[in-house]
Amino acid sequence: MQVTPRVIAFHYTLKNPSGEVLDSSSGAEPLRFLEGAGQIIPGLESQLVILQVGDKRTIQVVAAQAYGDVDPSLMMEVPRARLGVERELEIGDQFSTRGPNGEPGGVFTVVKLEGENVTLDGNHPLAGVDLSFEIEIMSMRDATQTELSHGHAHDGAGHHH
Ligand code: ZN
Numbered sequence: 001m002q003v004t005p006r007v008i009a010f011h012y013t014l015k016n017p018s019g020e021v022l023d024s025s026s027g028a029e030p031l032r033f034l035e036g037a038g039q040i041i042p043g044l045e046s047q048l049v050i051l052q053v054g055d056k057r058t059i060q061v062v063a064a065q066a067y068g069d070v071d072p073s074l075m076m077e078v079p080r081a082r083l084g085v086e087r088e089l090e091i092g093d094q095f096s097t098r099g100p101n102g103e104p105g106g107v108f109t110v111v112k113l114e115g116e117n118v119t120l121d122g123n124h125p126l127a128g129v130d131l132s133f134e135i136e137i138m139s140m141r142d143a144t145q146t147e148l149s150h151g152h153a154h155d156g157a158g159h160h161h
Contacts, residue, residue: 004142004143004148005034005035005036005037005142005143005148006034006035006049006140006141006142006143007032007033007034007035007139007140007141007142007143007147007153007154008032008033008035008048008049008137008139008140009030009031009032009137009138009139009140010025010030010031010048010135010136010137010138011025011026011030011031011135011136011138012024012025012031012133012134012135012136013025013026013133013134014131014132014133015131015132015133015134016129016130016131016132017129017130017132022126022131029155030138030139032153032154032155033045033152033153034143034147034148034151034152034153035049035143037151037152037153039152039153041061041065041066041067042065043061043062043065043066044059044061044066044131044133047059047061048135048137051137052137052140053137053138053139053140054136054137055136055137056134056135056136056137057134057135058132058133058134058135059132059133059135060130060131060132060133061130061131061132061133062130063126063127063128063129063130063131066126066129066130066131067124067125067126067127067128067129068123068124068127068128069127069128070123070127070128071122071123071127074106074108074121074122074123075111075119075120075121075122075123076119076120076122077112077117077118077119077120078117078118078120079116079117079118080113080116080117080118081116083095083118089110089113089118090110090113091110091111091112091113092109092110093109093110094107094108094109094110095107095108095109095110095120096108097122106122107122108120108121108122109121109122109125
């Protein structure tokens with residue numbers, strides 16, 4: 001038997017282990033995703049797909065199943081001059097990198113400024129953070145053929161990308 005993947009819409013409030021709210025869909029449209037398409041972190045998806053419409057849960061996702069553990073090889077100290085930036089740098093500034101063929105690389109964030117050196121961190125801001133999602137399932141429906149061919153969910157109002 002072939003099962004059509006579903007499009008699941010849910011509201012969420014994301015907190016870190018200290019209880020700080022990192023993100024929330026409150027006051028906005030619920031987040032929609034196509035089942036099995038890798039649109040949301042796997043550790044969250046696996047716990048959402050077994051729920052029913054109307055269910056409210058707090059779902060814990062450990063860092064390794066969310067944005068991954070911190071990869072020390074993505075932390076690097078470089079001379080400020082090598083960045084080729086004229087203005088003053090600040091903690092939190094971000095740089096996009098390009099691969100050898102001009103393809104988009106990672107995003108690096110300035111995490112430390114010391115003398116002539118800058119420490120850049122290419123880890124996702126939520127790498128190494130255990131996440132807690134308070135969620136409510138708003139709707140579940142079969143995905144449309146268009147959604148299946150695009151590999152993502154569309155909202156009810158039409159086609160937005
Ligand atoms: Zn599409």
